[in-house]
Each structure stands twice: as C-alpha cells, then as structure tokens.
Amino acid sequence: MKDSPHLQNFPQLNAFHAKPGFISLIGHRGARGLMPENTIEGFEYILDNDIIAIEFDVLLTKDEIPVITHDFYLSKAITRNSEGNWLSKDGPRISNLTSSQLEVFDVGGVDKSSSYGRLYPEQAFLSDVRIPKLTDLLDLACLPKGENLFLLLEIKSEPSFKKSTIIENIVFEIEKRSLSNRTVLHSFDWELLEECNRLAPNMPRSYLSQLPKSSDDLYDKPSEEISPDFSSFNGSIPEAIEAASGHLWCPYFKDVTADLVAEAHSLGLPVCTWTVNEVEDFENMIDLGVDGIITDYTDRAKNIFKSRGLRWQ
Numbered sequence: 001m002k003d004s005p006h007l008q009n010f011p012q013l014n015a016f017h018a019k020p021g022f023i024s025l026i027g028h029r030g031a032r033g034l035m036p037e038n039t040i041e042g043f044e045y046i047l048d049n050d051i052i053a054i055e056f057d058v059l060l061t062k063d064e065i066p067v068i069t070h071d072f073y074l075s076k077a078i079t080r081n082s083e084g085n086w087l088s089k090d091g092p093r094i095s096n097l098t099s100s101q102l103e104v105f106d107v108g109g110v111d112k113s114s115s116y117g118r119l120y121p122e123q124a125f126l127s128d129v130r131i132p133k134l135t136d137l138l139d140l141a142c143l144p145k146g147e148n149l150f151l152l153l154e155i156k157s158e159p160s161f162k163k164s165t166i167i168e169n170i171v172f173e174i175e176k177r178s179l180s181n182r183t184v185l186h187s188f189d190w191e192l193l194e195e196c197n198r199l200a201p202n203m204p205r206s207y208l209s210q211l212p213k214s215s216d217d218l219y220d221k222p223s224e225e226i227s228p229d230f231s232s233f234n235g236s237i238p239e240a241i242e243a244a245s246g247h248l249w250c251p252y253f254k255d256v257t258a259d260l261v262a263e264a265h266s267l268g269l270p271v272c273t274w275t276v277n278e279v280e281d282f283e284n285m286i287d288l289g290v291d292g293i294i295t296d297y298t299d300r301a302k303n304i305f306k307s308r309g310l311r312w313q
C-alpha cells in the first residue's frame, strides 16, 4: 500500500492500517455476537480481551445528549421497559426522548424469540443495562484500562437535527477529554462527513458504503441511512473518498473485491470492512487484503487471525 499521507497528522489511523503480519480487529457495537450491543458492558469486554478498536453508533436525544445506540427508535428486539417486559412495538424515536426518559429502559440483551435475536444466540443476557451516554464511553477511554482504546465513532444522521448540531454536541465531549487523537469520525452520510471536515478538521473521517445490490441483507440492514448515489461516482468509491479528502473506507464486506482494495491502497486509503462474522468470510477478506475487519465475533476473528499467523492491533 502507498504510504498514507495522513498518518503523520492522524496517528490514530495506525490502528486501522494493516502492517506486515498485522491486521486491524475492530469490535462491532462492542462485540454484538457475544455481549449486548452498544453497551458499556460490551466495551468492557473488548478492553478485557486486549482489543484496541471499537465501532459504535451515536444519536442525539431530544435534549441533545449524544447516546450510544444504533436504531433511530427504541427497538423492541433489544429493549425492556421498567417492569422488565419487552416493548410491545418499536419506538418512540430516540430524538423524541430526553436522556433521563431513556434511563428507564434496559438494553442488556436481545429477545431471542425475535428474528433479530435469533441472529445472536451466543449473546450474553444481562439486566439493568442502560443505553450509555457517549460520555460514559469517553470516560472509560480516559481510565488507565482504556488508554489504548481507539474509537470508530459512527454518527447517525437523524433528520430532526441539523447536521452541525449533531456534530458539535459529539465533538465537544471528545475535545473536552482530549480524545480527538484516538477518534475517527465515521458515517454513511457523506454530506455529514463534509460538515465534520469543516467543524472538526483535527479528526480523520471514515466513509461507510453499501451498494444498493446488497442493501437488503438482513444481518446488517442499516436503519434509514442516508447514502450517496454511488452511480454518480463513475463507479469508483475509493476515488470519490479521495476527492472528499477522506481517510478510511469502510465498505460492506460483500461489496469488496481485490481490485477495489488495490485501487483504495493506490490512493493511500486503508480499507476496513463490515460486518464479517463467518469463518469463510473472514478468510476471504484476509485474502482480498483488507486492512481491518469489523466483527460481532471478536473471538472468532482472533482464532482465524492466529491460524493465518496474523497478529491484530
């Protein structure tokens, strides 16, 4: 791979670049296959298992507090009410609840009778687990045990807020703790990433993509994501990211080809792919030369990396 022109300015990008004998291992929503997604308990699991990078999702509450959760609404498949019962339907939207209203809900497990829950039979089932505020995770990253943690922070583009409002609330908390040198801002919304470039130029930006042909995949259906029209890029997503001064490309794994990885690398752009969970898919992605793998099953990833003589960072 061509040396990235950005590594000197953004040392955190080292955590997302492959090096000879090393690949990047990134826990998806913590480690969704093993622990409740997007929870402090899941992030603690990552730290306890010597993994240094996590991907997670951030949305704003009605009172503009950044919280860590994936869907724009409370999902009945992972949310119990204050009586401990599963929600009877999805909702309300996170943007319609204050952070204190959110605190009554328990997200310590999946309803294993739901179609979503059946995807994660190995996930631990805990109780009294709250949707974390972003600050809970940032504070963890400031503790000695979290000092090596790198954050791939996905900003969800909630249309009821201005993009600048979302970004400013998130960036404020990162800057307050001097964590910008361990954070990469990550989004499907490429316009929002442009705004990040303007408002937070001291943090690198990661561009998510999923081609329309693979967008119905149940395993990782994005929720109401705003994606660019890739047909307007003359067929080259890496070139489009380069043109946008992006620093990292995170394609859906079924969209990755050896040619695309080579093209990204020729531009100095590392490639971290999501969400890779099955043995043959790990093997394929390693063969295609990706820099990093975002997975729900960090334990499986480690076993495969070991079998391939790879270490992870």
Ligand code: MG
Binding pocket: 055, 056, 057, 154
């Ligand atoms: Mg995400």
